[in-house]
Amino acid sequence: MEFYDVIIVGAGHAGCEAALAAARMGVKCLLITQSMDKVAAMSCNPAIGGTAKGHLVKEIDALGGEMAKAIDHTGIQFRILNRRKGPAIWSSRAQADMHLYSRYMKSVIEGTKNLHLRQDEVKGLVIDESSGRAVVKGVETSIFGRFLANAVVLTTGTFLNGLIHIGDKRTQAGRAGDAASTSLAEFIRKYGFRVGRLKTGTTPRLDAKTIDWDSLEAQHSDEEIIPFSFTTEKIKQKQIPCYITTTNEQTHEVIRSYLHASPLYSGTITGIGPRYCPSIEDKVVKFPDRLSHQIFLEPQGYNTCEVYPNGISTSLPVEAQIEFIRTIKGLEKAEVVRAGYAIEYDFIDPTELSASLETKKIRSLYFAGQINGTTGYEEAAGQGLIAGINAARSIQGQDALVLSRSKAYIGVLIDDLITKGTQEPYRMFTSRAEHRLYLREDNADSRLTDIGYNIGLVSENDYEKFKERQGILASCLNYLKNTTFAQAGITETYFVEKDNGGSRLEGLVRRPNFSLDEIADNEFFREVPISIRRRAEIEIKYEGYIAREKKSVRSTEMLDRVRIPHQIEYGKIQGLSNEVVSKLNLHLPETLGQASRISGLTPAAIQVLRIHIHKTRLENSISP
């Protein structure tokens, strides 16, 4: 029988990051997945990043993950979203050639030392209960049989008991074209994990040859592209536009006429869907006053005719899909290559997990990705990275890596999941973070790369590049603070009107409407990469706010540092209500910070807990 340190189940976005992280940290890994042709497949939109998701990708990169490098190699249109708003929410997004993306990730995985691959289906887990507490010891598969391991990471996405709906047609599937994972789902339910049902949906795919492109407005890449990865110097591949169209009253009329045949409205679908990413039938019903909805026609790659019409996810019968699509400008003759569909699937209540993503029920078993109730490639990848790191660290006898809410969006994501759970597919938003002016995309490397390097994930080469960037940033800040307008060769009246002769550039940068882009061809900045120029500008413009935020970060971190002893008996603590005790027993928080974020835990209850922990520590330290 084969033995590994870590087994990762599923080669989706969570599984790839988990496997690469663990293998790169030096432990022997096995990645088992249902199809080796679908590694890092994009089940829905062919894009990486977007609001708050871009932040996650940059953090994954800063810690030594792969997603940012993958999209930098395979992106076909890069844009920074929200540039007219504050820098906290500037977010990178890139459309991908989804086939190249998958091939890139597969080749990285195939070339990684310590990482072994099997195409197979995991049907159950090997559990040892002899020590009194359940411990995972391996997996049972359909074809190769049993594999043993010290830790197992499950990243099965939408596959557990997946059920696809198109009108009244229902098919068991993990996603279109892939079998559902039913035996593993049954195993998980039998083992007593709290399991719920969620739903998500996708759009029909259209044939590019049948779209009237000339009638539509094009949207192009940014002129100056900032890559996702801090280590990518330049995006070299050709960029291609996407096109914009909209639904109209006639489209909505057709959709209304088919609502009786929608599984969403006939009550066939019971799982809860993503509120912020509704199907087109949902948009038409819930926003009856809106006369149109925007659609982005996104090519799925360079060498495919399939186009992803972003904004019209649907599970209406296929004839309804064709009919409403042909009411849309530019799509009058469009042919549907693949039908849109909705999928319902099992997820595990993430409050069953500790902050390391290890389950509380079964030791050395980790869950990551959509199985935990999230939606999105980036949310999955962030969790996968942490689960892979922690599985490896547990084998190496090291403490788990837990990122706090004030350190990273990945920390916010995991903390939200494990302390609050989720009733609907969880998507990251910048509004979920308390310290969002500090948790920006541009400084993810300063926040996290030292951690990634110290745990053995960031390579020497990438760490050298990080140090070099830090040096360039420091010299930019120094230049802005110490250089006068005249020394910088700035003479235009527009810039110098308020200059008293000795004004420094930093004063100019602080002006609300000034951007360093305006002097990007100045002798100093000509050699500075755009990402560092923007970072320097933010650091100066928002210096006061950032300093205040850092102060508040320190006070949040104090609560997170107070660990709650494992043996604590909440029922015996005077001053805690029955409701609070039952919530604490359900969630089993690891720190006072986590406890404070459980809904219903009042500041008074946290104070009682704090005093109890303090008193117990004092008594223990003075007891003979």
Ligand code: FAD
């Ligand atoms: P996945 O990428 O699903 O990967 C799971 C992997 O596990 C697969 O490789 C599978 O083969 C493997 N696997 C499963 N069971 C087993 C088993 N028993 N043995 C071996 N291997 C197994 N996200 C958005 O952000 N926005 C959207 O609008 C959106 N719409 C979606 C629509 C649909 C129809 C689907 C299916 C997904 C959608 N998503 C959307 C979600 C997005 O695809 C997922 O969030 C993301 O892929 C999750 O990554 P993951 O790694 O957790 O799982």
